[in-house]
Amino acid sequence: MRKSHPVLLAAAAAVWLAVPIVPVQAADGPERAFTGADLFKLSGATDPQISPDGSKIVYVRKTADIMTDKEIPSLWLVDAASGREYPLVAGKGAHFSPHWSPDGRRIAYVSTDGESGPQLYVLWLESGESARITGLPDSPGAISWSPDGSQIAYTMRVPGTGMSLGKAPAKPEGANWAEPLEIIDKVTYRFDGGGYRKPGYDHVFVVSATGGAPRQLTFGDWDDGGPLSWSADGRKILFSANRTADWERDAYNSEIYSVDVASGAVTALTSRAGPDYAPVYSPDGRSIAFLGFDDVNKSYENTELYVMNADGSGARSLTAGLDRSIDTAQWAGNTIYVSYDDHGKKRVAKVSTGGSISTVVDGLTAGSHYDRPYTGGEFSVSKGGKVAYTGGDTSAPADLYVTTGGTGRRLTDLNATWMAGKAMAPVRKLAVTAPDGRPIDAWLVTPPGLQPDQRAPLILEIHGGPMAAYGPAFSTDDQLYAAHGYAVLYTNPRGSTSYGEEFARLIDRDYPGPDYDDLMAAVDAAIADGVADPNNLFVTGGSGGGVLTAWIVGKTDRFKAAATQKPVIGWGSFSLTSDGAAIYHDHWFDKPVWEEPMVYWKRSPLSLVGNVKTPTLVVVGSEDYRTPVSESEQYYTALQIRGVPTALVKVPGASHGGIAARPSQSAAKASAILAWFDKYRTDKQSAPASPGED
Numbered sequence: 001m002r003k004s005h006p007v008l009l010a011a012a013a014a015v016w017l018a019v020p021i022v023p024v025q026a027a028d029g030p031e032r033a034f035t036g037a038d039l040f041k042l043s044g045a046t047d048p049q050i051s052p053d054g055s056k057i058v059y060v061r062k063t064a065d066i067m068t069d070k071e072i073p074s075l076w077l078v079d080a081a082s083g084r085e086y087p088l089v090a091g092k093g094a095h096f097s098p099h100w101s102p103d104g105r106r107i108a109y110v111s112t113d114g115e116s117g118p119q120l121y122v123l124w125l126e127s128g129e130s131a132r133i134t135g136l137p138d139s140p141g142a143i144s145w146s147p148d149g150s151q152i153a154y155t156m157r158v159p160g161t162g163m164s165l166g167k168a169p170a171k172p173e174g175a176n177w178a179e180p181l182e183i184i185d186k187v188t189y190r191f192d193g194g195g196y197r198k199p200g201y202d203h204v205f206v207v208s209a210t211g212g213a214p215r216q217l218t219f220g221d222w223d224d225g226g227p228l229s230w231s232a233d234g235r236k237i238l239f240s241a242n243r244t245a246d247w248e249r250d251a252y253n254s255e256i257y258s259v260d261v262a263s264g265a266v267t268a269l270t271s272r273a274g275p276d277y278a279p280v281y282s283p284d285g286r287s288i289a290f291l292g293f294d295d296v297n298k299s300y301e302n303t304e305l306y307v308m309n310a311d312g313s314g315a316r317s318l319t320a321g322l323d324r325s326i327d328t329a330q331w332a333g334n335t336i337y338v339s340y341d342d343h344g345k346k347r348v349a350k351v352s353t354g355g356s357i358s359t360v361v362d363g364l365t366a367g368s369h370y371d372r373p374y375t376g377g378e379f380s381v382s383k384g385g386k387v388a389y390t391g392g393d394t395s396a397p398a399d400l401y402v403t404t405g406g407t408g409r410r411l412t413d414l415n416a417t418w419m420a421g422k423a424m425a426p427v428r429k430l431a432v433t434a435p436d437g438r439p440i441d442a443w444l445v446t447p448p449g450l451q452p453d454q455r456a457p458l459i460l461e462i463h464g465g466p467m468a469a470y471g472p473a474f475s476t477d478d479q480l481y482a483a484h485g486y487a488v489l490y491t492n493p494r495g496s497t498s499y500g501e502e503f504a505r506l507i508d509r510d511y512p513g514p515d516y517d518d519l520m521a522a523v524d525a526a527i528a529d530g531v532a533d534p535n536n537l538f539v540t541g542g543s544g545g546g547v548l549t550a551w552i553v554g555k556t557d558r559f560k561a562a563a564t565q566k567p568v569i570g571w572g573s574f575s576l577t578s579d580g581a582a583i584y585h586d587h588w589f590d591k592p593v594w595e596e597p598m599v600y601w602k603r604s605p606l607s608l609v610g611n612v613k614t615p616t617l618v619v620v621g622s623e624d625y626r627t628p629v630s631e632s633e634q635y636y637t638a639l640q641i642r643g644v645p646t647a648l649v650k651v652p653g654a655s656h657g658g659i660a661a662r663p664s665q666s667a668a669k670a671s672a673i674l675a676w677f678d679k680y681r682t683d684k685q686s687a688p689a690s691p692g693e694d
Helices: 036-040 476-483 501-507 515-528 544-553 571-577 581-587 597-602 605-611 629-642 663-678
Strands: 043-050 056-065 070-079 085-089 094-100 106-112 119-124 129-132 141-145 151-159 200-208 224-230 236-241 255-260 266-268 276-281 287-292 304-309 326-332 335-342 345-352 357-364 379-381 387-391 399-403 427-433 439-445 456-462 487-492 532-542 561-565 616-621 646-651
Touching (some): 036 056, 036 663, 043 379, 056 387, 085 106, 085 119, 094 141, 106 141, 119 151, 200 224, 200 236, 255 276, 287 326, 304 326, 357 387, 357 399, 427 515, 456 544, 487 515, 515 544, 532 544, 544 561, 561 663, 571 581, 571 629, 597 605, 616 629, 629 646
Parallel strands (some): 070 094, 456 487, 456 532, 561 616
Antiparallel strands (some): 056 070, 094 106, 141 151, 236 255, 287 304, 345 357, 387 399
């Protein structure tokens, strides 16, 4: 029987009138509302790299180019004391991945002119001149300077030969034949955002920092990955890889390896069941910090910070008592600086080798791909412990900050000038209590100009993952929705990260499930708060949020309309077509779908499609290999067969992770969702113009 969630009695007793929202634009003045065109004006700071002595910071500035409809990265240099900055490498093409030389006098980076492939460059700060170091067939990654600055290590894909089966007849000279057969023999044969895999493997290389032919250090039929780290004497390089015989099916079993730079001999330093990765030598070369966990086949496990001796002995966790998942680790002297999410915010903390932990920065934010308010942000640390990081709030993308502890000092304000003329939607925390008494973090975005006695139609916007987290961060989707007259509610229901392993595991083998009740409690709280109009409720979300959107409309009719974005509709079909197929059958379920098909079916939104009456839009990228297009198409078809109002929106060329990467498509997608919701809201007289219009 379908579940219908009751509205709180206190809220149900009142009567609301649709009151027009106070306009944010004068009739004869400039456009003050945030619009789709404004996505081309946004700039964000990413990848801040502080110099070894802490005096300068190079960072990547992401700026949208309206002519190419892309985010273009360029390198900028900032004086950490004065905040003075200037472009370091800009202009045509894309310039990214900066890395300081050990003496702080050079910067290695990757650059492309937009016509040829990315190459490794080195810039000499004294002269301001750059030199191309490589002429590679593929993009270099995981750049790492040798301690003496004479060499640079990197990873690169080495082309290989795929399986061959038979052959076509001989083609006559000048004939125009079809493309040859594509033969696939890998478990994971395509990647979201990367497309179908070409034969070959990733390996470690070194090249002179002044140019010349590179030398390949690692070989074999497996992928060797970064980040890379040199030993203090320059004789060894650390990397991580899964070099087991069945590595394609054993995705969570990478180990830490060292390769001898002179001989190429590879030595395994770890050997447990579970991922060990991101190794980095201590400055004295005696210890190695790395990340990982003991894999017990759960849908979520905290990643811990470990330290071991340089020979791989004596490994121990330094953060087992933290109950948060570590995502980055860097040494500064004898201290390790880490980042992790906590209650919807990213923090930087320093960890002693004895295991003591103290917070250095609270509130990092992301400076790129800010369609939704996910936790994010990056940092780097100097030898003396000065931290450069990307930070900010809900009003704009991330800027560059620096601190030695305590309150950070802002060094850039990339969007201040043009945003001064915009009325941005305010965001505030909303107290929510789940039916079982658990506190649930939630945030409420209200339309600019909304008065205290006014209510607005509400969009419940659900994050993906589902093991991920939203926070008090800038979101273009939320701002566009609010500028159009909608309030937006976003939450971290059970299953979200940043609240500890137990909270994230509350939906292990039970998703979708009790997270539904958390979301409905949040909607009730927004109504009781006095903002949400209970007669005009809408719901959307992407990926895991798309799953929950489709699940919700199969459970209740309380929403006027829905938009499920890049969802999983059938867990059985998804588990065999996703680019992550190697992990779902034993980490999200107990057995593969052919052994327990009804377990997969009962958790699939498709099982509830017979209940759906809510008009539901379906949105997906045409090159989505994470939640493949077939998932969205089967839901759309099911809704059509049942006669439920629906439409299918496909974003051309877009992957799962890149569905909002092109500014025009991000704006158009938000506008399409709003147009769908506008068809079904009952206070249409208060709806302003589309956010895609000026």
